[in-house]
Amino acid sequence: MKNVLRIWRKARPLLAGLLVGGMSSFVGNWLASRGIGLYVFNGMIIIFIYLTVDLWRMKKNRKKAQAQRDQAAQVIINHQMALFQDEELPDRMAVNAALDQILISNGEDFEAMQTVMRYSSKIKPVLEWSERIKRKPPGKGIRGLTPEFGLVEIKKDEEEEQHTSNFEKTRIGQYKIWRDLSMLYFQHYWVSDLNTATNPLDACNSNIILFNETTLEPEGFGQMEFEEIKIPVPFAPKLVLLLVNIISGAEKGKRKPFGMLTMR
Numbered sequence: 001m002k003n004v005l006r007i008w009r010k011a012r013p014l015l016a017g018l019l020v021g022g023m024s025s026f027v028g029n030w031l032a033s034r035g036i037g038l039y040v041f042n043g044m045i046i047i048f049i050y051l052t053v054d055l056w057r058m059k060k061n062r063k064k065a066q067a068q069r070d071q072a073a074q075v076i077i078n079h080q081m082a083l084f085q086d087e088e089l090p091d092r093m094a095v096n097a098a099l100d101q102i103l104i105s106n107g108e109d110f111e112a113m114q115t116v117m118r119y120s121s122k123i124k125p126v127l128e129w130s131e132r133i134k135r136k137p138p139g140k141g142i143r144g145l146t147p148e149f150g151l152v153e154i155k156k157d158e159e160e161e162q163h164t165s166n167f168e169k170t171r172i173g174q175y176k177i178w179r180d181l182s183m184l185y186f187q188h189y190w191v192s193d194l195n196t197a198t199n200p201l202d203a204c205n206s207n208i209i210l211f212n213e214t215t216l217e218p219e220g221f222g223q224m225e226f227e228e229i230k231i232p233v234p235f236a237p238k239l240v241l242l243l244v245n246i247i248s249g250a251e252k253g254k255r256k257p258f259g260m261l262t263m264r
Helices: 002-032 037-081 092-104 110-120 200-204
Strands: 131-136 142-146 150-154 160-165 170-172 175-179 183-188 207-211 218-229 238-249 255-263
Touching: 092 110, 092 170, 092 175, 092 207, 110 175, 110 183, 110 207, 110 218, 207 238, 218 255
Parallel strands: none
Antiparallel strands: 131 160, 142 150, 170 175, 175 183, 183 207, 207 218, 218 238, 238 255
């Protein structure tokens, strides 16, 4: 699916140009049949060229802006990962106990959150989330002769699913954690991932520590929530809005939009 979307994004300017060019040609020929089309047709050709160049320029500027954002984010990552490099970081047992305490206190234990954030300084942040499930077709079988059963053939009839992502979840005792530039996420280790969950929302259900991206000091605690967006169109996909419900900290009681999940 992602390959299709990638091809579609690259082909959009060309398809737009062909559509405008085709419409220009049709309208120009129709007007030419009435004796007034030459000037109008030339004008449409000029518009078509302008739109094509403009689309190309927009795509180039978008790539440049993305490169600048990535460069700025890398500066923040380098700063965060160097904050506690000269200090002794808490071990995994201490971090596991701190995560327990955060849940027990409902995010009110500031020292426990500090312990987790100090350890997280060595975890590389996620800039863009990417989840993909790749399906492998059934493989070929093998055939052999056995003294007991004669000719035996074993064939692999089932598809394989290979789950890949651009980030890793670090296991800490009974939890798994990962983070971006301003939030740290943790779940119980046995919570299903996207490729194994019956309900994808279960895989997204996380506890969240909000922190200052400059100092890694915790600023609050929250949990992921979901709201379904109903589209009054037959056979429309199910859209789910992901929200961060802030339970403790300066922004307690607020619900921040996090992202969108499409389910079919």
